[in-house]
Amino acid sequence: MTTLDSGVDSLADVTSSEDRLRRFLLGLPGVDQVGAEARAATLGTRSIKTTAKAYALDLAISMIDLTTLEGQDTPGKVRALCAKAKRPDPADPTAPQVAAVCVYPDLVATAKHELKGSGINVASVATAFPSGRSSLAIKVQDTKDAVAAGADEVDMVIDRGAFLSGRYGLVFDEITAIREAAGDAHLKVILETGELVTYDNVRRASWLAMLAGADFIKTSTGKVSPAATLPVTLVMLEAVRDYHEATGLRIGVKPAGGIRTAKDAIKYLVTVNETAGPDWLDPELFRFGASSLLNDLLMQRTKLATGHYPGPDYFTLD
Amino acid sequence: MSRFEYAPAPESRAIVDIKSSYGLFINGQFTDATDGKPFKTVSPASEEVLAEVSEAGPADVDKAVRAARKAFEKVWGPMSGKDRAKYLFRIARLIQERSRELAVLESLDNGKPIRESRDVDIPLVAAHFFYYAGWADKLEYAGVGDDPQPWGVAGQVIPWNFPMLMLAWKIAPALAAGNTVVLKPAETTPLTALAFAEICQQADLPPGVVNIVTGAGRTGQALVEHPDVDKVAFTGSTEVGRAIAKSVAGTHKAVTLELGGKAANIVFEDAPIDQTIEGIVNGIFFNQGHVCCAGSRLLVQESVYDEVLARLKRRMGTLRVGDPLDKNTDIGAINSAAQLAKIRELSQIGEDEGAERWSPECELPANGYWFPPTVFTGVSQAHRIAREEIFGPVLSVLTFRTPQEAVEKANNTPFGLSAGIWTDKGSRILWMANQLRAGVVWANTFNRFDPTSPFGGYKESGYGREGGRHGLEAYLAH
Numbered sequence: 001m002t003t004l005d006s007g008v009d010s011l012a013d014v015t016s017s018e019d020r021l022r023r024f025l026l027g028l029p030g031v032d033q034v035g036a037e038a039r040a041a042t043l044g045t046r047s048i049k050t051t052a053k054a055y056a057l058d059l060a061i062s063m064i065d066l067t068t069l070e071g072q073d074t075p076g077k078v079r080a081l082c083a084k085a086k087r088p089d090p091a092d093p094t095a096p097q098v099a100a101v102c103v104y105p106d107l108v109a110t111a112k113h114e115l116k117g118s119g120i121n122v123a124s125v126a127t128a129f130p131s132g133r134s135s136l137a138i139k140v141q142d143t144k145d146a147v148a149a150g151a152d153e154v155d156m157v158i159d160r161g162a163f164l165s166g167r168y169g170l171v172f173d174e175i176t177a178i179r180e181a182a183g184d185a186h187l188k189v190i191l192e193t194g195e196l197v198t199y200d201n202v203r204r205a206s207w208l209a210m211l212a213g214a215d216f217i218k219t220s221t222g223k224v225s226p227a228a229t230l231p232v233t234l235v236m237l238e239a240v241r242d243y244h245e246a247t248g249l250r251i252g253v254k255p256a257g258g259i260r261t262a263k264d265a266i267k268y269l270v271t272v273n274e275t276a277g278p279d280w281l282d283p284e285l286f287r288f289g290a291s292s293l294l295n296d297l298l299m300q301r302t303k304l305a306t307g308h309y310p311g312p313d314y315f316t317l318d
Numbered sequence: 319m320s321r322f323e324y325a326p327a328p329e330s331r332a333i334v335d336i337k338s339s340y341g342l343f344i345n346g347q348f349t350d351a352t353d354g355k356p357f358k359t360v361s362p363a364s365e366e367v368l369a370e371v372s373e374a375g376p377a378d379v380d381k382a383v384r385a386a387r388k389a390f391e392k393v394w395g396p397m398s399g400k401d402r403a404k405y406l407f408r409i410a411r412l413i414q415e416r417s418r419e420l421a422v423l424e425s426l427d428n429g430k431p432i433r434e435s436r437d438v439d440i441p442l443v444a445a446h447f448f449y450y451a452g453w454a455d456k457l458e459y460a461g462v463g464d465d466p467q468p469w470g471v472a473g474q475v476i477p478w479n480f481p482m483l484m485l486a487w488k489i490a491p492a493l494a495a496g497n498t499v500v501l502k503p504a505e506t507t508p509l510t511a512l513a514f515a516e517i518c519q520q521a522d523l524p525p526g527v528v529n530i531v532t533g534a535g536r537t538g539q540a541l542v543e544h545p546d547v548d549k550v551a552f553t554g555s556t557e558v559g560r561a562i563a564k565s566v567a568g569t570h571k572a573v574t575l576e577l578g579g580k581a582a583n584i585v586f587e588d589a590p591i592d593q594t595i596e597g598i599v600n601g602i603f604f605n606q607g608h609v610c611c612a613g614s615r616l617l618v619q620e621s622v623y624d625e626v627l628a629r630l631k632r633r634m635g636t637l638r639v640g641d642p643l644d645k646n647t648d649i650g651a652i653n654s655a656a657q658l659a660k661i662r663e664l665s666q667i668g669e670d671e672g673a674e675r676w677s678p679e680c681e682l683p684a685n686g687y688w689f690p691p692t693v694f695t696g697v698s699q700a701h702r703i704a705r706e707e708i709f710g711p712v713l714s715v716l717t718f719r720t721p722q723e724a725v726e727k728a729n730n731t732p733f734g735l736s737a738g739i740w741t742d743k744g745s746r747i748l749w750m751a752n753q754l755r756a757g758v759v760w761a762n763t764f765n766r767f768d769p770t771s772p773f774g775g776y777k778e779s780g781y782g783r784e785g786g787r788h789g790l791e792a793y794l795a796h
Binding site for chain 1 (some may be wrong): 321322324326437519588589591592596597645742
């Protein structure tokens with residue numbers, strides 16, 4: 001296993017050439033699939049009740065990147081989503097706002113306008129999302145367009161083809177180029193773990209993205225199955241924890257896609273708490289990429305407060 | 319709340335109905351003891367008295383053995399394997415139906431966390447009965463001869479660390495093979511065995527096929543020394559095992575013994591580090607370390623020693639010690655005051671001999687028997703904490719430089735129950751497994767049990783195998 005506590009200087013060294021980067025990534029400790037999945041399953045058995053549940057539900061709501069990424073998206077749809085982001089529960093103003101609204105670049109301006117003054121960020125996918133199959137020039141332009149339209153956060157995809165064929169340098173250079181194009185916007189790097197398949201690849205891709213300047217590492221586009229899973233998120237949380245230990249820098253994690261219930265969301269929060277630690281229980285460092293999750297969180301929240309479930313029609317469908 | 323504090327999440331006790339006193343289960347009935355004094359069983363987490371239990375004296379044991387003999391000759395022995403299987407399947411299903419109740423009862427009486435009794439112990443108990451039920455009508459295919467026959471009456475003595483699971487390991491293969499049994503549960507944890515007696519009644523198991531006699535060492539001695547017992551099976555300390563082996567030497571009795579251990583858990587520099595840390599934790603802190611095959615000696619390759627230790631300590635900081643019935647508890651109570659005293663004594667000896675002791679900060683409940691998860695570094699082969707079984711949440715860490723040295727150190731113990739290997743290199747796993755003198759060798763995992771897998775020891779860890787096809791062999795004359 002590679003010793004990771006060697007500090008920032010030696011990590012800078014790691015990225016000085018493709019060969020060194022490659023050797024570093026291949027030298028990372030392996031992940032035992034059975035063990036990682038067993039650990040995630042055990043964390044999933046934590047029983048979060050009463051006050052802890054109330055805390056977790058509100059925290060989860062505040063960590064949502066409320067997302068719509070469909071060909072059929074319209075300004076009307078985005079406006080409705082933004083209204084929901086600002087006031088998730090029409091019946092209860094104490095429900096917290098979500099962290100961000102996530103849209104395609106052409107709808108950033110609409111979202112930005114709707115969310116003005118709310119404190120909610122606008123995130124935009126970019127770089128030929130979701131496949132990433134385009135030239136670097138187009139990906140850079142895509143990113144610049146999103147930022148110019150006002151995106152506070154950019155969710156880019158990595159070139160999985162390049163990663164799987166071992167061209168780590170290419171993936172690294174692309175992330176640094178987008179990092180530059182994104183300027184001050186927060187950069188989330190989507191690994192698309194459903195296409196990387198092995199946990200060893202997930203760990204390597206996590207380190208690669210962090211070394212290249214990601215602010216967040218994100219599991220999935222939501223367009224590939226499987227999207228986020230608890231064991232994949234566990235492996236990524238271990239990576240940000242180890243990266244923090246080596247550099248002092250905290251990188252965020254965003255599981256996206258497939259998290260639909262409050263129960264699942266709480267399992268993720270437990271995993272964050274017991275893996276990366278309580279510092280990561282913050283929308284600055286952990287997000288859920290989701291849409292339907294929000295209504296279940298709101299319903300459980302109402303249940304906890306009032307003792308009974310309102311019907312699903314009491315929550316908005318946007 | 320600024321931090322994610324898990325609120326108490328206790329499993330309800332309402333599901334169990336503990337009687338104030340219990341008799342002995344002989345010939346299908348709960349009966350009063352004739353010549354023993356009743357004793358109390360307490361919850362080790364609170365020292366609360368749970369129930370009063372009868373002590374079986376020699377006359378009671380004799381009555382139980384006679385009942386077992388009669389049931390063997392009249393009913394269970396002549397019964398077809400297919401019919402025996404029906405009873406075993408029925409018992410297995412009843413265990414599943416009552417699993418929540420049994421898990422709560424086990425955690426109350428033993429002190430182990432409900433997460434383990436619910437997710438490990440009781441599911442494995444049911445799995446053992448299901449597995450051996452399947453063997454009952456296929457004994458001639460077990461590889462022990464064309465016409466294998468049961469011994470007759472099995473006298474079985476089990477420990478307190480996995481009360482109901484050890485009962486299942488003993489009773490399921492014995493009944494499948496056509497034996498009848500007299501079983502003595504440990505004196506500190508008799509309640510799930512008595513609940514099992516109720517399950518036998520519920521399953522309409524013929525009277526005398528299963529008899530449960532509660533008591534301490536004296537009762538166990540009366541049982542294993544009873545002249546009409548054909549087969550003795552014991553799980554417990556090497557010291558008692560030795561006494562049993564002596565007492566049955568020169569008799570007609572067949573014996574299997576599953577005794578102590580001081581397993582090496584061996585970590586190589588190319589190990590999958592995060593899962594290895596989980597495996598170390600699971601190896602020694604599972605069931606408060608009250609596990610005969612616990613990975614109590616951690617052997618770490620020197621090149622990764624610092625990193626492994628730092629990560630292990632960080633992980634130990636997240637272990638939750640406390641109320642066994644809380645669903646978020648990772649480490650429960652030590653089973654008895656006597657065991658706590660032994661753990662304390664050996665830990666003190668570890669310090670006195672110069673090893674460095676470390677435990678994470680953790681608040682222990684005021685009542686009950688508690689010991690924090692503890693790791694000793696700077697331990698050498700010469701230290702007593704590296705040689706003697708502590709049977710508690712105490713890990714001794716040693717180092718090695720080469721695979722050869724790891725093997726030498728791992729084997730340098732009078733025990734030989736289990737071992738663990740952590741490496742990404744498959745060829746090394748196979749090479750190591752061939753060199754290690756241990757009955758069970760786990761690779762990149764630890765403390766994994768399955769009814770299909772044989773379990774047992776080398777050297778002073780005992781003889782005979784339990785589990786799997788091999789486990790049947792112990793209950794068949796051939």
